[in-house]
């Protein structure tokens with residue numbers, strides 16, 4: 440695991456990080472940028488209501 444914040448540069452065959460050199464295919468890059476739909480639903484903040492009544 441790196442803590443690199445990744446500065447991806449697009450190439451014909453995908454992207455690579457200019458900082459750490461990590462190479463990703465276009466699909467892997469898309470997956471990283473957009474977490475799974477299931478995860479998105481889980482974190483949709485539907486369970487916690489925020490009220491201003493305190």
Ligand SMILES: [Zn+2]
Pocket residue numbers: 443444445446456457458459460461
């Ligand atoms: Zn990186």
